[in-house]
Every structure is written in structure tokens, then in C-alpha cells.
Amino acid sequence: MSTTTVTPTAPADRPAHDSLPPRKVRRRGEGSPLARLTTHGVLTVASLIALFPVAWLVFLSLGPDKGDYLRPGGIWGKMTLDNYSFVLQNTNFFDWLKSSLIVSLGTTVIGVLVAATTGYAVSRMRFPGYRKFMWVLLLTQMFPVAVLMVPMYQILSDLRLVDSYLGLILVYCSTAVPYCAWLMKGYFDTIPFEIDEAGRVDGLTPIGTFARLILPLAKPGLAVAAFYSFITAFGEVAFATTFMLDDEKYTLAVGLQSFVSEHDAQRNLMAATAVLIAIPVSAFFYLVQKNLVTGLTAGGTKG
Numbered sequence: 381m382s383t384t385t386v387t388p389t390a391p392a393d394r395p396a397h398d399s400l401p402p403r404k405v406r407r408r409g410e411g412s413p414l415a416r417l418t419t420h421g422v423l424t425v426a427s428l429i430a431l432f433p434v435a436w437l438v439f440l441s442l443g444p445d446k447g448d449y450l451r452p453g454g455i456w457g458k459m460t461l462d463n464y465s466f467v468l469q470n471t472n473f474f475d476w477l478k479s480s481l482i483v484s485l486g487t488t489v490i491g492v493l494v495a496a497t498t499g500y501a502v503s504r505m506r507f508p509g510y511r512k513f514m515w516v517l518l519l520t521q522m523f524p525v526a527v528l529m530v531p532m533y534q535i536l537s538d539l540r541l542v543d544s545y546l547g548l549i550l551v552y553c554s555t556a557v558p559y560c561a562w563l564m565k566g567y568f569d570t571i572p573f574e575i576d577e578a579g580r581v582d583g584l585t586p587i588g589t590f591a592r593l594i595l596p597l598a599k600p601g602l603a604v605a606a607f608y609s610f611i612t613a614f615g616e617v618a619f620a621t622t623f624m625l626d627d628e629k630y631t632l633a634v635g636l637q638s639f640v641s642e643h644d645a646q647r648n649l650m651a652a653t654a655v656l657i658a659i660p661v662s663a664f665f666y667l668v669q670k671n672l673v674t675g676l677t678a679g680g681t682k683g
Contacts, residue, residue, distance in 0.1 A: 499564030
């Protein structure tokens with residue numbers, strides 16, 4: 381019996397391109413290094429542009445003289461915190477802060493409560509004229525402040541609410557509620573109606589369903605409405621100047637005007653006060669920032 385030996389055949393020469401290292405496959409949506417570099421560069425420039433006014437304000441607040449804003453280069457050699465000490469110790473800053481917080485937080489609580497219930501009613505209930513009602517709310521935002529000033533003052537005067545925190549809160553709510561109602565209505569539209577039905581099956585009343593099931597799901601929208609209401613009341617000047625007569629009840633935005641008169645302008649003190657004013661707003665923004673972006677985007681997914 382013979383044995384046949386099979387000699388393995390030498391492999392054919394591989395093509396030259398097989399010896400090259402594998403090319404990196406770019407994933408879908410992944411930009412080239414140049415595109416990423418350009419994007420980061422543009423975002424960096426935009427961030428610097430946005431931060432420059434704030435940094436410039438802080439820098440001017442460190443100048444001891446009221447004319448330093450005309451010669452900002454001279455501030456480097458004489459930076460001081462005396463402007464902050466003067467504002468905190470020799471002005472009614474804390475009275476202004478108290479008034480601003482009372483009015484802003486009152487506007488936030490009342491405005492968000494009214495806007496949330498209004499948005500929920502229009503989102504879930506189909507009563508006669510509900511569409512026209514929302515358009516009427518939007519129409520109220522078209523009137524300028526100068527037109528509303530006189531009738532609002534007359535109404536507050538008849539109600540004896542001039543120079544009172546409650547009167548100013550109600551005025552600010554008339555500005556904040558229409559926008560927040562539209563915002564909350566759009567957000568409630570994104571919450572499935574089956575959740576309301578499940579609450580009714582479990583024996584909850586409509587108010588119980590709204591409070592126990594819907595509101596916890598609407599935290600992002602509530603955060604946006606609260607932030608808008610707070611900012612609207614905290615930085616407003618025209619209504620506060622007209623309706624608040626006692627200088628101890630001035631808000632921070634109105635008290636800031638006391639540093640400017642017909643013949644003088646203490647801009648160094650204005651800058652220091654402006655920096656101090658930004659602290660409460662920054663703190664409030666920090667509290668709601670987790671839900672802020674979600675609320676801004678989710679409300680527009682349904683109309």
C-alpha cells in the first residue's frame with residue numbers, strides 16, 4: 381500500500397493593499413477633526429463675548445472713583461472693595477433686596493399656580509371658547525407698558541393697593557401668567573392622557589389627579605415658568621417705579637436708579653450694586669437649572 385504525501389501549496393502573494401493598516405471608519409454624525417476644532421473655536425469665542433459684559437461690570441465695580449469708567453486702565457493699580465462696603469452699609473440695599481424677594485417670590489408662586497391650572501384646563505378640557513381664551517391671553521402681551529400704566533394705576537388705586545407688595549405682585553402676574561399658561565399648556569400636552577384616566581380609575585378627583593400625578597411629571601415645565609416669573613418681577617423697573625412710593629419698598633432695580641441724578645452719576649456704586657443684584661438671580665437659576673433645559677424643549681413637541 382502506497383502512501384501519498386500532499387505538499388501544501390504556498391499561498392499566493394497577497395495584494396499590496398492588504399498590508400496597509402485598516403482605515404478608521406468615521407461613525408455617523410461624527411465630524412472631522414477640523415470641523416470639531418472649528419466648532420470648539422466658535423463656541424469659545426461666543427462664550428467670551430457673552431461673559432465679557434459681566435466681567436467688565438465686575439472690573440468697573442472695583443474702581444474707587446465714579447469717573448473710573450472713563451479711564452478703565454487706571455483701575456488696575458487701585459482695585460478695592462470699598463464700593464461694595466459702601467452699598468451694603470450706607471444705602472437701603474437690604475430693604476431693596478427684601479422688597480425684591482417678596483415681590484419676585486410672590487409673583488413666582490401665584491403666577492405659576494395660576495398658569496399651571498390654566499394650562500392644564502385648556503390642555504385637558506374642551507369647554508366652549510377654550511381656543512379663543514388662549515389667544516386672548518396672548519393678545520394681552522401686545523400692549524406696551526406705557527398704555528397699561530394709567531389703567532393699572534387706577535385699578536390699584538380703587539383697590540387701595542398702590543404702594544403695596546400685593547398690588548405689584550398682581551401687576552407682574554398679569555405679565556407673567558399669559559406666557560407661562562401657554563408654556564404649561566404645551567408641556568401638559570406631552571403628558572399622556574391615560575395618566576388622567578388611571579387616576580380616575582383609582583378614585584382620584586380631577587384636582588387630586590392634577591396635584592398627585594400630573595404636577596410631579598411637569599416639574600421641568602414648572603421650573604421654566606418659575607424662572608420666567610422670577611426674572612420678570614426681579615428686573616422690572618417701570619411698574620415698580622410708578623406703583624411703589626415709599627423708598628423703603630423700592631425693589632433693587634428701582635433702588636439702582638438712586639445712584640444717578642440730574643447732575644451726578646456714581647457709576648462705580650451702580651456697578652457694585654449690579655453685581656450684588658446678580659447673586660440672587662444666579663442662586664435661583666442654580667436651583668432650577670436641572671429642569672430648565674428639559675422644560676424649554678419639551679413644551680414645544682406638541683402644539
